[in-house]
Amino acid sequence: LDDIPHTGVTVYADSTSMIPGIAISTLSAEKLSISIKKGVTQLYLKTNCKMLGLRPAPNVIGEIRGSVFPDEIILVGGHLDSWDIGQGAHDDGAGCMQSIEVLRLLISIGYQPQRTIRCVLFSNEENGLVGGKSYATISNEKKEFHLAAIEADAGGFTPRGFSFEADTSVLKSYYKQVSRWLPILESYGLYFEIGGSGADISPLKAQKGLLIGLRPDGQRYFDFHHTAGDTIENVHKRELELGAAAMASLVFLIDKYGLK
Ligand SMILES: [Zn+2]
Numbered sequence: 001l002d003d004i005p006h007t008g009v010t011v012y013a014d015s016t017s018m019i020p021g022i023a024i025s026t027l028s029a030e031k032l033s034i035s036i037k038k039g040v041t042q043l044y045l046k047t048n049c050k051m052l053g054l055r056p057a058p059n060v061i062g063e064i065r066g067s068v069f070p071d072e073i074i075l076v077g078g079h080l081d082s083w084d085i086g087q088g089a090h091d092d093g094a095g096c097m098q099s100i101e102v103l104r105l106l107i108s109i110g111y112q113p114q115r116t117i118r119c120v121l122f123s124n125e126e127n128g129l130v131g132g133k134s135y136a137t138i139s140n141e142k143k144e145f146h147l148a149a150i151e152a153d154a155g156g157f158t159p160r161g162f163s164f165e166a167d168t169s170v171l172k173s174y175y176k177q178v179s180r181w182l183p184i185l186e187s188y189g190l191y192f193e194i195g196g197s198g199a200d201i202s203p204l205k206a207q208k209g210l211l212i213g214l215r216p217d218g219q220r221y222f223d224f225h226h227t228a229g230d231t232i233e234n235v236h237k238r239e240l241e242l243g244a245a246a247m248a249s250l251v252f253l254i255d256k257y258g259l260k
Contacts, residue, residue: 001026007083007226009126020047057081059131063118064103066255072115074251075149076102079125079132079200086230090221093232094156094240096121098214101244102251113255115147122200125153132200139204146209148254150247151198155224156240157216161191162250167208174210174259181253190246191215210259212250216243 003025010021022045024032035041060080066072078095082088099119106113122131139146150162166174175194182192197211205211216239224230 001030002223003027004227004229005085006222007085009128020049022047057123057131059123059135060121061118062100062103063116064106064113066115066117067112068114070116071145072147073118073144074113074115074254075118075120075146075201075204076152076247076251077120077122077149077198077200078152079122081124081126081131082230083126083226085228086224086226087232088230089232089235090155090157090224090230091226092125092153094235094243095152095154095214098152098156098240098244098247101241102248105244105248106252111252115255117251117255120200125200129199129203133203135200136203136206140206144207146204146207147259148210148212148251149197149201149204150212150214150250151201152214152243152247153198153200154214154216154218155221156235156243157218157221158239159190159214159216159243159246161185161193161215162246163193163195163197163213163215165195165197165205165211167205170208170210177257177259178210178250178254181250181257184253185246185249188246188249210254214243214247 005023005025007023012018032041032043036043076099078092078099080096082091087093099121103117103119106117120135122135124130125132164175164178165171179192197213201211224234
């Protein structure tokens, strides 16, 4: 319960009954509801929003080419777009910066990856996943194989662990392999679980690689998510860095030992 509106996507069951979706803070909604019920208030609402059509919005991609298995891609990524009432610092500036940071960390220790480590900053996640879907379509056309993909899109908070998913034909063997590394990451307070991964990487599931979601502490995420409060001063530098370090560690292990 707070005084700031939380925006979000509006989904219509059918296009013949589309009515405007308007965000109001939960506290204001309670007050308004009581006031209307009492007959004290009448509400007249006029909106002037409209769809202006589609515009080009590129995904931004950078990679370190693999020295031994360049055709096996390990992706790290987040999404560039955000709800424009805030800065999108947690959702998902944090994930973008952590993904860039994974590559920077590997370069800074002089590590030459065996596999291609690719950072993808997806466009237009919030308005229908266009960047993620397009990326997978082009990747499939190029007959690429993503051995693993890690998405960071749950806020720049202290990392708690990773969630894994994959096509059912391969999930068990992948999970068995990564579970061998759990004792290493557990000592940094990280857990592993089978579950979802991330919206932008989900269309890559058909390539039968391992899809992974970074799972930070979620207790305060929805204080900021899709609000005017999602700004850079609400991201804690140390917590953000720990998430990037956790991702880099898992990328390193997958690259060095593979998933077989
Ligand atoms: Zn997001």
